[in-house]
Amino acid sequence: MKHVLSFSLRAALFGLFGAVLATFVAATPAAAQQPFNPTAQAVKEEQLLQQLQQVQGRISIPDAKASVLIQPAGREWRTFHNTTVFWTGAISILGMMGLLAAFYAVRGRITIDAGPSGRTILRFNSFERFVHWMTAGTFIVLALTGLNVVFGKYVLMPLFGPEAFTTVSLLGKYAHNYLAFPFMLGVVFMFLVWVKDNLPSSVDAAWIKAGGGLFVKGAHPPAKKFNAGQKVIFWTVILGGVALSISGLILLFPFYVTTIEGMQTAQIVHGLVSAVIVAIMIAHIYIGSVGMEGAFDAMGSGEVDLNWAKEHHSLWVAEEMGKAGNAKVPPSAVAAE
Ligand code: HEM
Known part of the structure; x- marks a missing residue:
């Protein structure tokens, strides 16, 4: 049982x-x-x-x-492109615009303290101006078409609609690819033409200490052909231009000299350097146009008012006068109409 x-x-x-x-x-x-x-x-x-x-x-x-269809580095790169580049660009560019607007509100336009003299002095010859505008013009198109890659979908597409946005973006891509070449040439010429005037000099520290005289009316620390602030702009264009050129060429000719990891690194460098350089150039464009009376003429006609030159580049004016045999007014200084 x-x-x-x-x-x-x-x-x-x-x-x-x-x-x-x-x-x-x-x-x-x-x-x-x-x-x-x-x-x-x-x-x-x-x-x-x-x-x-x-x-x-x-x-x-x-x-x-x-x-290889999908790999971890590819997903990291996508996050970087859609998040890091987006926010670095947005914060640096909008931040710079905000700073300039605040500066303009507080300081206003920087005027010629002694008033225009009516006499001018040659600041940049026609070749220097050609090099400047070739580099500047191509840079501006490259910047706008590059920004379109990162922000266009959010800013332009809602305005134009997808069809027009596609056409604009395609044309922008061609412009970006081809105008890169005159830009690179411009950077090389700029370096050759202006490097001798952009090496550090003994007066730079005093200029920086005085804030370039930008914040106090009537303050004019001495400067040679380029002051310390302009030297920063020059080296930003040269070193940033080289970084953008190398990374851009790698992107333009994919896999010729690098692997997928190299392509992703090139894209990271290209995205971050352009975000920073565009923000810095916005400050340059401001001071070279609306921000300072008399500055634009240097790259417009090439002739600047003698009082402007004395206030902002006193040592350079003295040098030019010295070259002219200690004459009080250099030979290039002519009476304005
Ligand atoms: C509408 C846009 C621009 C305007 C109105 C402008 C204006 C000027 C002016 C007036 C000067 C001469 C300053 C002086 O006499 O001391 C200058 C110099 C210079 N510009 Fe521009 N510029 C523009 C865009 C650019 C761009 C996009 C670049 C580079 C990509 C550039 C690079 C330079 C450099 C390297 C110098 C010499 C250093 C300096 O003065 O800061 N500029 N620009």
Whole structure:
């Protein structure tokens, strides 16, 4: 009897265990029951990413890198492009505009304290002005078309609609690719023409200490052809221009000299350097136009008012006068109409 009872107890326990096991098996997703098989026909992309960290297949073309469809560095790059470049650009450019607006509100336009003299002095010859405007003109188009890549979708597309935005962006891409070449040439010429006047000099520290005289009316720390602030602009254009040129050429000719990681690094450098350089150039454009009376003429006609020159570049004026045999007015100074 005891034996019979224990047999039926065992049978009942087995039955119960079997039922519980069957319930579990039925409730478990099919994927978890089988070992992961990356070549299975119905394998999901999400599953592949979780298991392998990249989506890679087999290809029969010689370009081996084409077999990798998605990789972790690619997703990091996308986050960088959509978040880091976006916010670095937005904060630096809008921040700079805000600072300049505040500066204008407090200081107003910087005028010629002694008033225009009516006599002018040659500041930049026609070749210097040509180099400036070739570099500046191409830079402005490159900046606007580059900004379109990062911000256009949010700023222009809602205004123009997707069709017009596509056309504008395509034209912008061609402009960006081709105008890069005259810009690079401009940077090279700028370096050759102005480097000798942009090396650090003994008067730079005093100029910086005096805030360039920008914040106090009537303060005019001495400066040679370029003051310390302009030297910062010059080196920003040269070094930033070189960084943009190298990274831009890598992007323009993909995989010629680098791998996918190199392409991503080039894109990171290109995005961040351009965000910073555009913000700095906005300050330059402000001071070279609306921000300071008499400044634009230097790159317009090439002739600046003598009083402007004496206030902002006193040592340079003295040098020019010295060259002219200590004459009080250099030969290039002519009476304005
Ligand atoms: C509408 C835009 C621009 C205006 C109105 C402008 C105006 C000027 C002026 C008036 C000067 C001469 C300053 C002086 O006599 O001391 C100058 C110099 C210079 N500009 Fe521009 N500029 C513009 C855009 C640019 C751009 C986009 C770049 C570079 C990508 C650039 C690079 C330079 C450099 C390197 C100098 C010499 C250093 C300096 O004066 O800061 N400029 N610009």
